[in-house]
Amino acid sequence: MSDERILVVGGTGLVGNALVRGWTRRGKTVTAATYHCRQTAAFRQLDMQDADAVKKLIGEVAPTLVALPAANPFVDYCELHPEETRKVNVDGSINVIKAASARGARVIFFSSDYVFDGGKGDYHEDDRVNPLNEYGRQKAEVEAAIAKAGPRHLVIRTSGAYGWQWEPKNFVLQIRSKLSKGEAMTIAEGIRYNPTYTENLADIVCALADSGQGGIFHVVGGERIARIEFARAAAKAFGLDDRLIKGVPADQFKAPALRPKESSLNTAKIRAAVNVPIWGVKESLRHMVSFEPAWKEYAEKTPAEKI
Numbered sequence: 001m002s003d004e005r006i007l008v009v010g011g012t013g014l015v016g017n018a019l020v021r022g023w024t025r026r027g028k029t030v031t032a033a034t035y036h037c038r039q040t041a042a043f044r045q046l047d048m049q050d051a052d053a054v055k056k057l058i059g060e061v062a063p064t065l066v067a068l069p070a071a072n073p074f075v076d077y078c079e080l081h082p083e084e085t086r087k088v089n090v091d092g093s094i095n096v097i098k099a100a101s102a103r104g105a106r107v108i109f110f111s112s113d114y115v116f117d118g119g120k121g122d123y124h125e126d127d128r129v130n131p132l133n134e135y136g137r138q139k140a141e142v143e144a145a146i147a148k149a150g151p152r153h154l155v156i157r158t159s160g161a162y163g164w165q166w167e168p169k170n171f172v173l174q175i176r177s178k179l180s181k182g183e184a185m186t187i188a189e190g191i192r193y194n195p196t197y198t199e200n201l202a203d204i205v206c207a208l209a210d211s212g213q214g215g216i217f218h219v220v221g222g223e224r225i226a227r228i229e230f231a232r233a234a235a236k237a238f239g240l241d242d243r244l245i246k247g248v249p250a251d252q253f254k255a256p257a258l259r260p261k262e263s264s265l266n267t268a269k270i271r272a273a274v275n276v277p278i279w280g281v282k283e284s285l286r287h288m289v290s291f292e293p294a295w296k297e298y299a300e301k302t303p304a305e306k307i
C-alpha cells in the first residue's frame, strides 16, 4: 500500500531499527518509538506497559500498520523475572494490539522459535507450540491474542537475529568483540537453529507487509546450522581466529532457562508468499561485513536525520 503510515514500536532495537531503515528506503512514512534510549523528535518515547500512552501515540500517528518488535527478549531474564517481563512482553504487546485494532491498523508481532520445544526441528507454522521457558510462553500467549484479534494481523516467528546495532548485544557482535581481543568463547554444542540476518529479515517483512497477507510466517535465515558452526563461520567472515571458539556439551551449559535443542523453522510458506530471496549463512555474513561502513554512516547521523 503506497499510502501506508507505519509505526514501529521498538524502533531502536536490533530488528526494529532494520525495519525502520527498510521502510524508509522504500519511501514509506515511518514513525519509530523507543522506550529508554534516543528520545528525540524523530524517535517518539513510549512505554507500551502504559495503555493510555499507547492509545495516545497511536491516536496521534494514526498508523495503518504497527510493527511490534518491542520486547524484553532476554530469555534468562524472563525466566528469573516472569512477572516483570510479562508486563512488557504480554500486557504491553496486548495494549498495542488492542489500540491498533481499535483504529483499524494491522499489526506485525514478532515472535520466536522458542514457542517450540525443539523435539523435532523444521517446524511449520501450524505445528503445535509447546514452549520450554517463560519467554516462549509469553510469546505463545501473545500469538493467541493476536489470532483472536483477526486474520489481517501478522505474526513473524524469527530466530537467532544478528546484524549491526548500537549496543553490540547480538551473538555475532559478541563473537567479534571477544575474539578481536584474543578472548576465547564457549558455546553449547548440539543446538541447531536458523540464524537470521536482520537486513534480509527486514526486506522480507517489508515485502510481506506490502502483500497484505495475514497469519503466522516463519522468517528466518535460509540455513539450519549448529550454533557452534555458525559461530566459527562468523569468526572467519570477520577474519578472526575461529580456534578461540570452544564447544561444551549443551547439558553442561548452565543457564536459568531451558532452551530447545533443535528449533529450526521451515521457510516454505514465506518463500511462496514473497519474491525476496532468503539468504544463507555465507551470503548474510558477507553482506554484514561489507555493510559496516554504511551502518557507521547511519549510526553517526543525528537522530532526527535517521528517519
Ligand SMILES: NC(=O)c1ccc[n+]([C@@H]2O[C@H](COP(=O)([O-])OP(=O)(O)OC[C@H]3O[C@@H](n4cnc5c(N)ncnc54)[C@H](OP(=O)(O)O)[C@@H]3O)[C@@H](O)[C@H]2O)c1
Pocket (backbone or CB within 6 Å): 009, 010, 011, 012, 013, 014, 015, 016, 033, 034, 035, 036, 037, 038, 046, 047, 048, 049, 068, 069, 070, 071, 072, 073, 088, 092, 110, 111, 112, 113, 158, 159, 160, 161, 162
Ligand atoms: N534477537 C533475537 O535473536 C530474536 C529471536 C527471536 C525473536 N526475537 C523477537 O524479535 C523482537 C525484536 O528483538 P530484538 O533482538 O530486536 O530486541 P532488542 O534489540 O532488545 O529491542 C527491543 C526493543 O523493544 C523496546 N522496548 C523494550 N521495552 C519496551 C517497553 N516497555 N515499551 C516500549 N518499547 C520497549 C526497546 O526500546 P529501547 O531500546 O528504547 O529500550 C527496543 O527498541 C522481540 O520481540 C524478540 O523477542 C528476537
